[in-house]
Amino acid sequence: MEGKRFKRQSSLIFYFLKGSKRFFVASMLFGAFVAILDLVNPRIIAYTVDAVIGEEEVGLPVFLQKLADTAGGAAYFRTHLHVIAFVIAGVALLAVLCRYAFRMFNARGEEKLVRNMRDTLYDHIIHLPVSWHNENQTGDIIQRCTSDVDTVRRFLAEQLTNLVRVVILIVLSIVFMLSINPRLAMIAISLVPVIILYSLFFHNSIGKSFQKVDDMEGRLSAMAQENLTGVRVVRAFGRESYERERFGKANEKYVGMWVKLMQLLSIFWATGDLVSGAQVMLVIAFGVTFCVKGSLTTGELIAFISYNAMLTWPVRSLGRVISEMSKAGISIERIRYIMNSEEEKNPENAVETDMAGDxxxxxxxxxxxxxxxxxxxxxxxxxxxxxxxxxxxxxxxxxxxxxxxxxxxxxxxxxxxxxxxxxxxxxxxxxxxxxxxxxxxxxxxxxxxxxxxxxxxxxxxxxxxxxxxxxxxxxxxxxxxxxxxxxxxxxxxxxxxxxxxxxxxxxxxxxxxxxxxxxxxxxxxxxxxxxxxxxxxxxxxxxxxxxxxxxxxxxxxxxxxxxxxxxxxxxxxxxxxxxxxxxxxxxxxxxxxxxxxxxxxxxxxxxxxxxxxxxxxxxxxxxxxx
Ligand SMILES: Nc1ncnc2c1ncn2[C@@H]1O[C@H](COP(=O)(O)OP(=O)(O)OP(=O)(O)O)[C@@H](O)[C@H]1O
Ligand SMILES: [Mg+2]
CATH class of the missing domain: 3.40.50.300 (P-loop containing nucleotide triphosphate hydrolases)
Structure with a gap:
């Protein structure tokens, strides 16, 4: 590994993803299946309520309708309700299997990714020149290899793989809601940009706080490491109380930063809850009104509320992905600093001279x-x-x-x-x-x-x-x-x-x-x-x-x-x-x-x-x- 330079964060991420990429791709694929399967059941329930029980002329998405028609249509299901029950259970079971595959591939990828990151970093660090080690604190280096690696892992393995699922859920929920009732769909969707913009607004301030907290954590572990290594000196000079006070002060500062950060996050999540709650309330209020007026069937209302509920989680996690992204960005930057430090290397024409000379x-x-x-x-x-x-x-x-x-x-x-x-x-x-x-x-x-x-x-x-x-x-x-x-x-x-x-x-x-x-x-x-x-x-x-x-x-x-x-x-x-x-x-x-x-x-x-x-x-x- 000679003088590797990572000009951008993405190039370093791809470098680390070597070997684990395929697992994450598989995981994302199954995540997409999960999202699609999750969206199927509300449609079947709406169909059952309206067409089978209510005898109204409502249909299913094209491919499902075809299947239903070959079986004999609503008339057939009216006498064979258990078939619908089995179909719903079958879809749920399939979703469970896909969820299992999603998690399993994710875990495999995660394990490979973390191992790769740690090995690469360790290998790089032990090849860095002594002068580099003179200039960088051991505790800080260790923190970059542990908690920063962990932050990046969390982002790549947990957030990014979820992204595909989240996007599919959002897009298809919206499409389905629009196909059921465009007016009600517009009401449901109207608050989505607000939630997303709100997340973006927080993205900046959270990112800055996280960087401060991370730096402070590095300083804290460097201090602890220094004190443990020099425990004899600390003891011999009776510096325990001085050192404890110094550590205590830094620790207090660190905790204070965390509390501030958590306050910020709490406001973020709580406000998010409020907006989501308002959105659900609006949908139910208008939906019921439409239903009473007759522009929406009961089955459609049930399906609509299900889709709307499905929308809440992904929109919120989109905000989470964004906030994790800022944390991961800082961590990857801190790791990039190490990876971009030049290793000791020999010139092409390095010689092996006779060492028994003057x-x-x-x-x-x-x-x-x-x-x-x-x-x-x-x-x-x-x-x-x-x-x-x-x-x-x-x-x-x-x-x-x-x-x-x-x-x-x-x-x-x-x-x-x-x-x-x-x-x-x-x-x-x-x-x-x-x-x-x-x-x-x-x-x-x-x-x-x-x-x-x-x-x-x-x-x-x-x-x-x-x-x-x-x-x-x-x-x-x-x-x-x-x-x-x-x-x-x-x-x-x-x-x-x-x-x-x-x-x-x-x-x-x-x-x-x-x-x-x-x-x-x-x-x-x-x-x-x-x-x-x-x-x-x-x-x-x-x-x-x-x-x-x-x-x-x-x-x-x-x-x-x-x-x-x-x-x-x-x-x-x-x-x-x-x-x-x-x-x-x-x-x-x-x-x-x-x-x-x-x-x-x-x-x-x-x-x-x-x-x-x-x-x-x-x-x-x-x-x-x-
Ligand atoms: N890693 C370092 N970074 C910055 N300055 C250093 C570093 N190592 C040594 N120095 C400084 O360089 C000077 C020479 O240090 P050096 O260790 O070579 O002295 P020395 O002659 O071996 O002393 P001693 O007899 O105490 O071992 C000292 O003033 C020291 O403060
Ligand atoms: Mg010396």
């Missing part, structure tokens, strides 16, 4: 887009134009070289841009000249822009600053496999890697050892244990380039030294990048790069920067035991 950063500059505090979850993708974005520069003209197979240490204060530098090397972030970035990064003279992303990432092992463990056993986390691939885990190698990462001792202490469950639903590992799990994971992969982003920070100095010497043994031909705050971690590196506020201020072996007055020496002196 790494060079050449005049690399990088800026992050400045996030708006509120309302950044753009409903309109056009809002997020690159021109209007403010940028914050975090790397400025960074140039250095890492010879193949050597170990380089990067030292720098918090926020100096070290992690950003590594994310650029792994292409989790891109040097995008349109977004205030510049320069290039090469590996063995190949610009990494031209290297296949997957290949690049497979060959760069990165121990993230904040390692993330998936729900699974320790062994699974080290081997990065899921439960189904368990049999493929080579325990010998996993254990060897854990040993190098100085994790084995801790694991032995767990009763289940390597089978201990960790992650969200399991044992919580300490920060240092998590880091070591991540190190073991990387060692198992044996990538030609290894990055340790502050990966020994949560490890005591002694273990730090142990891991480093073990690593040195293991990774003789590997290019290693060590990021650290502790000088002892990287002072033995072949080269040290000192970063300050996004600029390289010093570089060389330990002896060179230490000889000069500068950041490196200041930090070194600070970290010496007194």
């Amino acid at each position: 790494i060079a950063f050449e005049h690399v500059s990088f800026s992050y887009p400045l996030k708006e505090a509120e309302g950044s979850n753009g409903v309109e993708p056009e809002d997020k134009g690159a021109d209007s974005e403010k940028l914050v520069r975090v790397l400025d003209d960074v140039t250095f070289k890492i010879p193949a197979g050597e170990t380089v240490g990067i030292l720098g204060g918090t926020g100096s841009g070290k992690s950003t530098l590594m994310q650029l090397l792994d292409r989790l972030l891109e040097i995008d000249e349109e977004k205030g970035c510049g320069g290039r990064i090469t590996i063995g003279d190949t610009d990494i822009k031209n290297v296949n992303r997957k290949y690049l990432r497979e060959h760069i092992g990165m121990v993230l600053q904040e390692p993330y463990l998936f729900s699974g056993t320790i062994a699974e986390n080290i081997a990065i496999t899921d439960g189904d691939e368990k049999k493929d885990i080579d325990m010998e190698n996993v254990k060897a890697a854990a040993k190098v990462a100085a994790l084995d001792e801790a694991i032995e202490k767990f009763t289940k050892g390597y089978e201990t469950y960790v992650g969200e639903r399991g044992v919580t590992l300490s920060g240092g244990q998590k880091q070591r799990t991540a190190i073991a994971q990387m060692l198992l992969r044996k990538p030609p380039i290894m990055i340790f982003d502050d990966s020994l920070s949560a490890v005591d100095a002694e273990t730090d030294a142990k891991i480093r010497s073990a690593l040195k043994e293991k990774s003789k031909d590997t290019t290693t990048i060590l990021i650290a705050h502790r000088i002892s971690t990287l002072m033995h590196a072949d080269k040290i790069i000192v970063l300050d506020h996004g600029r390289v201020v010093q570089q060389g072996t330990h002896d060179e920067p230490i000889a000069r007055d500068g950041l490196y020496r200041r930090i070194f002196e600070l970290q010496q035991p007194a």
Whole structure:
């Protein structure tokens, strides 16, 4: 799925309807049958009352009349009333079967549609660049994948499929009413445009309220998600009451919006009831008058009232379809924003270069887009134009070289841009000249822009600053496999890697050892244990380039030294990048790069920067035991 752009909402809807369309078409077809069958019985009853019982000269619709005549006409039915009863029951039964088919096909289509929407969205979202995820709140994304998908489903599966039935019912009811008595029909129809116009009038205000409510819901779930993820911080800083108040306020606002919306809807439905009631009243009043005066038969009156009653529901649902349409329009817009965000993709001529080459950063500059505090979850993708974005520069003209197979240490204060530098090397972030970035990064003279992303990432092992463990056993986390691939885990190698990462001792202490469950639903590992799990994971992969982003920070100095010497043994031909705050971690590196506020201020072996007055020496002196 490469760079799919949905210019219009309809094109996205058709895309989602792939596979479920035929079910909905079948469902609509049966819906049409239901409508037609519903319209037949009142005619038969009118015929029975007038022609069979009342002996008047009234007819049926042409095709039914023909059938009645072949059977022997009104005279025959007068002696065989049960036949009419059976016909009425038969029509009703047929309608039931069609209703069943309508629902069944609808449910099938619905299930396919929802599955397709969720799968497509999920697949798209996990392929979106990290920078996109940086800019969009997780809670908001989840809300778009759940409640917005649900709104669209409801509209397509419940409202739109009903539309055919509704339109047939309205049109045929009107035709039949006109054929029975044009004058009375005009009275019945006169209020229909009023009801429809009224729905349209409400369409706008309801739509706007729904958009507000939806945005608020997104913000609310983002807030809840943030608080649950950071529950420890909230607890540790005693921020419960503050957070509760913040959530409470937002929640109250949300509820207030809902109440307002519901008020609006209540007015809408109640007024609709009033107009429909008035219409029924008019029809009965005039109908009875006509009947008494003799311009309408009793049977016709019965049929007419049935048709008029049939008209009420579809006209009202037409209003409902319209109001659901505005809700669905907003939801599909919110989903379209996700679907129109461009996935990471490789250029046509992406190469797979030899990764055991020198790494060079050449005049690399990088800026992050400045996030708006509120309302950044753009409903309109056009809002997020690159021109209007403010940028914050975090790397400025960074140039250095890492010879193949050597170990380089990067030292720098918090926020100096070290992690950003590594994310650029792994292409989790891109040097995008349109977004205030510049320069290039090469590996063995190949610009990494031209290297296949997957290949690049497979060959760069990165121990993230904040390692993330998936729900699974320790062994699974080290081997990065899921439960189904368990049999493929080579325990010998996993254990060897854990040993190098100085994790084995801790694991032995767990009763289940390597089978201990960790992650969200399991044992919580300490920060240092998590880091070591991540190190073991990387060692198992044996990538030609290894990055340790502050990966020994949560490890005591002694273990730090142990891991480093073990690593040195293991990774003789590997290019290693060590990021650290502790000088002892990287002072033995072949080269040290000192970063300050996004600029390289010093570089060389330990002896060179230490000889000069500068950041490196200041930090070194600070970290010496007194
Ligand atoms: N996703 C992001 N969006 C916007 N700004 C960011 C983002 N990530 C980092 N920054 C900013 O970029 C600057 C550099 O961050 P970076 O994570 O590269 O620092 P660092 O050197 O790794 O710091 P530390 O030693 O604390 O890990 C910081 O000022 C930070 O606020
Ligand atoms: Mg960092």
